[in-house]
Amino acid sequence: MDMHPKARELLTGPNIGNLGYYGLDGHPRVLPVWFNLAGDDIEIASPPDAYKCRALRRDPRAVLTVSTPQAPYHVVSVSGRVDIEVLPEPRRIEYVSDLAHRYLGAEGGDAYLAKWIRGGHPGPGDLLRLPIERLRYTDVSGG
Amino acid sequence: MDMHPKARELLTGPNIGNLGYYGLDGHPRVLPVWFNLAGDDIEIASPPDAYKCRALRRDPRAVLTVSTPQAPYHVVSVSGRVDIEVLPEPRRIEYVSDLAHRYLGAEGGDAYLAKWIRGGHPGPGDLLRLPIERLRYTDVSGG
Numbered sequence: 001m002d003m004h005p006k007a008r009e010l011l012t013g014p015n016i017g018n019l020g021y022y023g024l025d026g027h028p029r030v031l032p033v034w035f036n037l038a039g040d041d042i043e044i045a046s047p048p049d050a051y052k053c054r055a056l057r058r059d060p061r062a063v064l065t066v067s068t069p070q071a072p073y074h075v076v077s078v079s080g081r082v083d084i085e086v087l088p089e090p091r092r093i094e095y096v097s098d099l100a101h102r103y104l105g106a107e108g109g110d111a112y113l114a115k116w117i118r119g120g121h122p123g124p125g126d127l128l129r130l131p132i133e134r135l136r137y138t139d140v141s142g143g
Numbered sequence: 144m145d146m147h148p149k150a151r152e153l154l155t156g157p158n159i160g161n162l163g164y165y166g167l168d169g170h171p172r173v174l175p176v177w178f179n180l181a182g183d184d185i186e187i188a189s190p191p192d193a194y195k196c197r198a199l200r201r202d203p204r205a206v207l208t209v210s211t212p213q214a215p216y217h218v219v220s221v222s223g224r225v226d227i228e229v230l231p232e233p234r235r236i237e238y239v240s241d242l243a244h245r246y247l248g249a250e251g252g253d254a255y256l257a258k259w260i261r262g263g264h265p266g267p268g269d270l271l272r273l274p275i276e277r278l279r280y281t282d283v284s285g286g
Contacts, residue, residue, distance in 0.1 A: 016212055018161040020173035030163035030173055030208035032218055065173035069159055069212035071247055071255075075175055104214055112214075 001040045007076040007137040010066040011037045014103045017066045019044065021052060021082075022059040029055070034099050035064060042078060042130040045087065045095055053126045056082045062130055073140040080133035084126050092125040093117065144183045150219040150280040153209040154180045157246045162187065163206040164225075167198050177242050178207060185221060185273040188230065188238055196269050199225045205273055216283045223276035227269050235268040236260065 003011075016032045023029045031052060036043045042064050046053055056062060060081040067075040087095060096116065101109035116122060146154075160178045165171060174195060179186045185207050189196055199205060203224040210218040230238060239259065244252035259265060 016210065018163075018173045018175075018208060020161075020163040020171040022171060027204050027222055028163040028165060028171055028206050030161050030206050030220065032161075032208065032210040032216070061170050063171050063173050065161060065175065067159065067175040071251060073175070077173065079170055079172075108214060 001132060001135070003076075003135055004137045006074050006139070007135065008037075010068070010074060010076045011042070011078070013066070015066050015068075017042070017044075017064045019052070020063040020065065021056055022061065024051070024055050024058065033064075034103050036099065040132050042132065044128040044130070045092070045099060046126040046128060048086070048124055048126050050126065053084055053128070056128065057084060064130060075136075075138045075140060077136045078130065078132045078134070080131045083129045083131075085129065087125045087127045089122065089124050092122060095127070096122075096125070144275060144278070146219075146278055147280045149217050149282070150278065151180075153211070153217060153219045154185070154221070156209070158209050158211075160185070160187075160207045160209045162195070163208065164195060164199055165202045165204065167194070167201065172198070176207075177246050179242065179245075183275050185275065187271040187273070188235070188242060189269040189271060191229070191267060191269050193269065196227055196271070199271065200227060207273060218279075218281045218283060220279045221273065221275045221277070222279075223274045226272045226274075228272065230268045230270045232265065232267050235265060238270070239265075239268070 017035045019031045019033050033044050062082045063077055063079040065077045100112045104112055159175045162174045162176045176187050205225045206220055206222040208220045243255045247255055
């Protein structure tokens with residue numbers, strides 16, 4: 001997918017993304033998430049059947065916004081419809097290990113995983129896949 | 144309003160908030176914004192009749208999520224229904240000046256305002272007011 005280099009930089013991070021979706025009560029929700037850009041899809045790992053998964057199964061419309069936390073501000077928003085697939089335990093462990101190390105570094109990632117892995121058996125998880133149907137990039141840096 | 148000290152710290156910032164609402168096409172939107180906690184309300188300044196204002200006039204349901212951009216992660220989400228009022232030019236100038244200096248510091252704020260103020264007459268603006276009807280605070284730091 002063609003995108004502005006700064007948009008690609010924001011999406012390849014590691015930066016926190018803010019996932020927007022419809023809550024089960026119809027109220028908008030925004031949740032900060034780790035994510036991974038895989039081709040033209042945004043992938044987000046989740047514990048199985050978490051609230052966001054139940055809500056997105058009912059209404060798959062979602063947006064992920066990523067911005068620089070401090071000036072100069074750049075913002076990218078990608079939107080589409082989320083598909084949820086099951087991540088079997090071995091793939092889940094591998095997937096979350098990669099994410100944790102990317103976001104927290106070697107040492108921080110190891111510490112996170114030691115708690116997360118629950119004695120080696122975290123069980124299967126969910127993988128949210130958001131195909132980028134629309135991308136908006138805004139340079140609000142005033143530069 | 145009673146809230147966890149860390150939630151209050153996140154809301155008194157200066158931190159970027161992510162405003163979630165429904166776009167005019169019904170798709171969720173998430174927009175990073177400067178904001179101000181005033182009593183039990185979140186205030187967000189906007190150019191007049193911006194997209195978010197038009198969308199929120201149609202469906203006022205909104206959420207503002209604020210999180211630490213890096214680990215240890217803390218997240219606060221406040222939700223409610225947005226009211227939009229007009230900020231007359233003098234109040235708008237004062238309001239945006241305060242925000243710009245709070246978010247960008249003395250020098251950065253001045254530089255921002257020099258561009259923003261359009262020769263001294265930015266005109267009136269909109270002020271989005273989100274009364275906190277519900278607050279969720281999550282400590283996901285693993286600490």
